[in-house]
Structures are given as structure tokens and as C-alpha cells.
Amino acid sequence: MNRVGREELKEKIALLVSKYGNDRASILPVLEDISREYGEIDLYAMQTLAFLVDIHPSEVFGVATFYNFLKSGKKHGKYVIRLCRTISCHMKEKDRIAKQLNNELEIEFGEITSDGLFSLEYCNCLGMCDQGPAMLINDILISKVKPSDIPLIIQSCRRGVLGKEYKTPLVSKVVKKGPLLEENFIPGSVLRETIKRDKDSILEDIEKSNLRGRGGAGFPTGFKWRLAKEEKKDKKFIVCNADEGEPGTFKDRYILHKNFQRVLEGMSIAAYVIGASKGFIYLRGEYTYIRETLEKEIEKRRRAGLLGNETEKGLNFDIEIRMGAGAYICGEETALIESLEGKRGEPRNKPPYPVDTGFMNYPTLVNNVETFLNVNLICEKGVESFGQYGTDSSKGTKFFSISGDCKNEGIYELPFGVTIDKVVALAEGKDIKAVQIGGAAGECVQKNDFSKRIAFEAASTGGSIILFNENRDMLDIAENFMEFFVEESCGQCTPCREGTYRILEGIRLLKKGKCSVTYLNKLLELCETVELASKCGLGQLSTVAFRSIVENFKEEILGRLPEEV
Template identity: 55%
Template sequence: MTVRTPMTLASIEADAGLKAALALDAPGVVAEVKDSGLKGRGGAGFPTGLKWELAAAAPSSDGKRYVICNADEGEPGTFKDRLILSEWPDLLFEGMTIAGYAIGAQEGIVYLRHEYAYMIEALEGRLERRRKAGLLGDGILGKKDVSFDIHIHLGSGAYVCGEETALIESLEGKRGEPRNRPPFPVVSGLFGKPTTVNNVETFAWIAAILGKGAKWFSAIGTERSKGPKLLSISGDVERPGVYEFPFGVTIAELLKATGGEKAKAVIVGGASGHCLPPSDFSRAIAFEDVATGGAVIVIGPNRDLLDVVENIMEFFVDESCGQCIPCRIGNVKILEGIKALKKGECSSEQLLDLTGLGDTMQVSSKCGLGQSSPNVFLSMVRNFGHEILDRAPASA
């Protein structure tokens, strides 16, 4: 895998974060994470410290709580967690151990993307080494009252299992279908117990934050998006790969670094992201501007945008779990509309109906999959009217 720009995670001192965490009490660790301003790196950007505070405070009849690492990494165009899993898995395990201490959990589970099965042996080896070094198991770092262990669960190969409640259902041995929320996993997660689900990158930054301090982390980035961010940059660029930038980097800066200056569009956020035109390339990657879990797909000048969005909608038709109608039917209808547009058989009135359907899916689908699957299509129609509308005659 190509790795570009210096990676902060490569320079983090091993287990300094865990040692620093265990020198604090559990609420002290949560406070440090809150002070850092860290927001989840899986896409939604929920504040990690607050999530942990809620999981620690939620009642549990037998005291059980769980820490889950979401390593499902199924978003098309995202491959930055694979870098952490293959290069710095100890940072991830260290971050999970810190989370266990902070919320009072003794068990951690890595839900590993099915296609990453080839990594299991190496990851198991690292876990065993950590047990032998007293970094996992009972009495971590000689502290009698601190116990935590981690096991790896191979994912089921469905994109929807990256959605945290579907992931939990899958871990419980059921079909990976999203749950109704509330209750949220922090209150009732795995087997009904308080559970924090965090992204691989989130846990890696936790180890760095505890090791180097909340102030170090919060000095990087923007007012509302703190710290560095790993981005998987692919598509029509000369130098695809995983890059690290501080939040606030502009899309134009990403294109320059990757050799993608000729782009006619950039999809930020992967298949469920937004398709932005050159007039938006001065915008920043940040939760308050253009948010992303890490996927940046660059579209070169010679590509047909309808080919791109057709490919994306085929993905969603395959991956919809079918539980709710807006997503189950809506994705199929948008895909049919795109195919008709390509043949010049979709009128502008029908196109208007399709965008209305997309708007409805965003507000009425049960989970994030259906809420975000029309995003690329809708943003293309909005931002590339000339290219899309020209293909839709006034009446078919």
C-alpha cells in the first residue's frame, strides 16, 4: 500500500499512552479524551470522550460493558484503517485497552472486515505478545484491579455490518440488520450491555492523545475538528494512497499533493459521500465543512459522471439489507433512472421525481445506509446540472 506524507502514528512511543492512562483514574482518562476534542474517525464525527462518558455512566446489572473496534472498513474508497491494522496494530490495541479502563469494560472485540481475514494470524500474534508483556489480561501493567482482553471476530462480508447496531447484531450471531435507536449502544449495545463502538483510527489516536497529551492533539486542526486525519485518496490521481493531513486541509491542497489537479469532480466520503465541483475545491476537509470518514475519490476530466454514479448505485442495491422500504426500493429506482438517463430515456420531469425520491430516502430510511446512498446522485444533479440535465430531454 502506498503511504504518503509523514505519519504521526508511526512516531508514537509504544504504550506510553496506556501507562499515562493508568496513572489517572477512569474519569480522568475520559476528561483527557474530552479535552483533546477527538471526534470519531468512522464518519459520523461523534465526540469520543462523550461517548465513553455515556457508556461508563450507563447502568449494567452485572457490571459488564464492552469495547468494540469497528474494523469493517467497507466504504468504497476507504483503505486507511487497513494501514493501521497492518502497520500499527499495537496502537489500536492500546487505544482499546485505554477505552476498557475508561468505561469499566473487561472485554474488547475487533470486528474485522471479512476481506481482511489474511491479517488475522498477524493480529493474533500481536495480541499474544501483549498478553505476555502484561499489556492485556489480568493485572495490566501490574495493576491488580485492571483486567482487559481483546479477541478478533471476522466480519460477515456485508457493508451494512459497518453500521454499529448491525455490527452488534452480527456479533450476537444474528443477521446484520440495523436496530432501531434509541436505545443507543452506549446504553444497550452488545448483549444489551453498555458498549462503545469506535473506529480503528479513533482508537489509534486515543493511544497518541494519552501519550502526548490532549493539548498536543487539540492544537492541530480547526476549531471544531481537532487533530490529524488519515485520508484514503484514490481515483484519477498520479499518486493514490493513504495520506495524513491536519483537519482544515482544502480539497485543492489534496489534489496538489496527489497529482490530481485536472479533476473535474471529487467525491468526498466514498460511495455515501458528496460529489463536489471545482468551485468547491477551496473548501476544507472538516466536520464543519466537508466531512468524511476518510475516502476521497478523484474523478478525472474524461470520465462520464453517470458511469460513476451508476456503479455506486449498483453497490447500494446489492448492499441494502432490505429492512425498510425507502432504501430497498429507492436505490433500485434511482439506479433504473440513471440507466434511463444514460440512454436518453429519462425526461427532466422524471429526473425531478428521482431527486424527490432521493430527498425522501435521506429523511425516511432507517439507517445511515439508506439515508446517505442518494448523496452522490443528488449532489451530481445539483453541482453538475449541465452534464446531467443535458441528458434528460424535456419529455421522454
């Protein structure tokens, strides 16, 4: 870069730091803007940013090289084409899309065209599992892509009209509605009535409801709120975890499209109860295309006096959207907080927990998008209404993202306790031999166990349900899941970083018919080590799918004959 270019870049970074703040928390949004505008983040940009926020350049380098969507280290094309490679798109023949991209652009994945216009990359789940194959070109998401679409898409890029010719994909189809999906909601109606009540009485209702976190872990929401409320600090924060990265999951995307005001209302109620004045929505980088819409909805609430310094009496609370940058691990709450602070998204040691030592070491309440939606419903309709659905240990209804080998892919709102065979019937799946409950981190259930119920105390899920028919190769599915974890491991702890890689090697030996039962048993022992010794919940769950596939489909995966070339 010449001197004039460097001076221009330096001025640009200074403006961005002024916009986002001259502290470490501004690093990620500044890097995202540089990456988007210049197509790369070079060492000079990292050094300049480090100087302006007063940290060592190596720390900026660590952040810039951690996130998949930050273009550090090499030049990218003007149009970065990212093709989803995770399981639902894989089942919809994403390999044919990849081949056609190779043919049209005459480059392989990981390369850039000679004219500098295009670069090709694989990415993990784009949250369009019901509308695959999907790909992201810069911030424009294109779903249901066919091989014949590829030359047309490339021509649209060359003519500079991609954003005009390819609009935001359709919102997911709702197949089964429940109480959470009622859309006759007036913003502020629940909040205004709720904050007239005593904070303790609201908290008691959340506790009595037995609402559990809807992101997958199922931690009691009321207990988490009480811990945060009892902290005596001058600052507290609310964080909505919208980093929906689990393969097969797209329910939060739908909620953000259609029920965002209810989510904001739930966040505001939480802020009132625990005494927080600032909230963040951590939105995954793959959902950048909906950010503008969400910002407009937030601004509507500010104008209506429902957010900001002039919020309803008794509440001073505002919300800011912060973007992720392509890191599955940031769905883990402490990794998310690290990312908010401008660091690598690596999970923290526990204790301490976010409710006492969270964002900037202040008490921080982190809940999932769907959890805040449920808070709004409980405050609106009462504990008894909420409790009429579900089981004793899993109260309420649950959003399910259903995809795979079925006629009715889409969003389902069903009560906890519904059986797997009921879900298969509703989705009109035919000849289904396995159902993946909980995405890549979940359990693969065989047909003989379809009477099992979906609930926290039985088959637990954050929302992802994927159906596999008799024609699916279970080893192919296991390989896709393990490739995902190898790619998305943050690398911080050895069991996850090395264990997932070794298990992937074993799966590939199985596919070649070169794996003995003795070696397979060693792999299962390694699964136990990964589950017991990994630092965070995501690492601990990384081998569950493989282990359950081996247990349920051993005869299918052993003794493979080599494929003919």
C-alpha cells in the same frame, strides 16, 4: 449428502460449537468455518447448528443467507474468485479483468466450472483502492491484476500453489506523514502510565481534546465514553469497528498493518475508563488475510501482561477478533452488534443506544480503528499537542485514503481544515473536474468548489477521497455508486430497499437519453424521501452522491445520445 457424510458434518459442527461457544453468538464463526471447509452451507448443516445452539432453524437460515461470503444455497467451486467492482477498481479497467476471467474459465459470473474447481463472483470494495484492480481468491488477495496475469493465476490454483506464488499485497504507500504515523512506539508505554491516573481525569482529557469519531459520523468521543462509564452494569464491552467497507477507503487496513499496537493500547485505555473486561475487533471478511498477523500481535500483549486476566494493575481486559462475512451494513454500529450476536446485520431502532444496551444488552462502546489510535496519541502527548492541528470544531489530523485519477495514490495524514484543492495538488491530480469526499455515501464536489475545507463542519469524510478527471463520465460514476447501494442494502426498510433500486433505474434511463427533466426531478424528490425515512445513517446517505452529481453536472447528464452498438 449420504449418511456417512452427514455424520461427519454433524461431528464437525459439534466441535466448532464447542470451540466458539454453545450460544447464538457462535453462529457466524461456525458458519464461516463450514463454508470455508465444505464449499457450501446446506440445510442439514443449518438444522444441525440450530439444534446445538437451541434456536429455530429458520434463524440460522436467515443468517446464512444474509452475508455475501457465506456459501449458502448452492455449491461453490474449490476456488471462489471474487472480483472487486466498486469505483476505484472500475476506473482501473476491472471490466477487462472480468472479460479475461470469462475467456480463461469459459463461464460467466455467478457460474461454476464443470470440474467444480472455480466459481466466479463480483464483490464490493476489497479495500485495495490504491492498488486495483483487485480480486480475492478464497482468502488470498491479489492486487494490481492485469489481463495477462489471469491464466497464470488460474494455473497456480490448479497446481495448488496459489498461496505460495501470490503473497499478501504491499502495504499502501504513505505519501504524507503526521503525528499519528510515528512508528517508534513501545507497546505498553502509554497504557502503563495512563492507568496510574484517575479514570475521571483521563475522560476529561478525551472530552477536552474534542476528539470526534473517525469512522465518518463524527460523534464526540468523550461524550460517548462518559455515557458508557456512567452505566451501572456488571458487564461492559469495547468494540473496535474495523469493518472498513466504504468504497475508496483503505486507511484502517494500513493502521492495522502498521499501528495495531497503538490501536490495542487505545482500546485498553477505553476499557480502563469505562470498566470493561472484554473487547472485540470486528474485522471485515475481506481482510481475513491479515487476521493471523493481528492474532500474533494480540498474543504478544498477553505474554507481556498487557492483555488477559493478568493485565497491568487496575485493568482486567482481553480482546477477541470476530470476522465479518461481506456485509457493508455492518459498518453501522448497531448492525455490527447484531452480527456479533450471531444475527443478521440489520440496524436496530434507536433509542436505546449501544452505550446502554449494546452487545447482549450490556453497555457497549463502539469506536473506529482510527479513533482508538487518536486516544493513544492524546494520552501520550497531551490535549494541547493534539489540539494544535485542525479547526475549532474538527481537532487533530485525519487519515485520508486517496485514489483515482492522480499520480500519488495512497495514505495521507493531514490536519482537518485542509482544502480540497490542496489535496488535489498533493496527490498530483491533473485536469480534475470532481472529487468524491466520503466514498459512495459522500458528496461529489465540482471544480468550482475545490476551495471547500475538509472537516466535520464542511466537507465531511470518514477518509475516502476519489479524484475524477475530465475524461470520466459522471453518470457512469453515479451508476456504480447506486449499484453498490442496491447490492448492499440490508433490505430492512422500504425507503432504502426500494428507493435505491428506483434511482438506479432512473440513472440507466439517463444513460440511454430517455429521462425527462420532470422525471429527473421526481428522482430528486425520491432522494429526499430516502434520506429522511431510511432507518440508519448508511441508508440516509445512499443518495447523496447521485444528488450532488445531478446538481453539479446536470448539463453533462441530460440529453444523452444512445451509444452506437
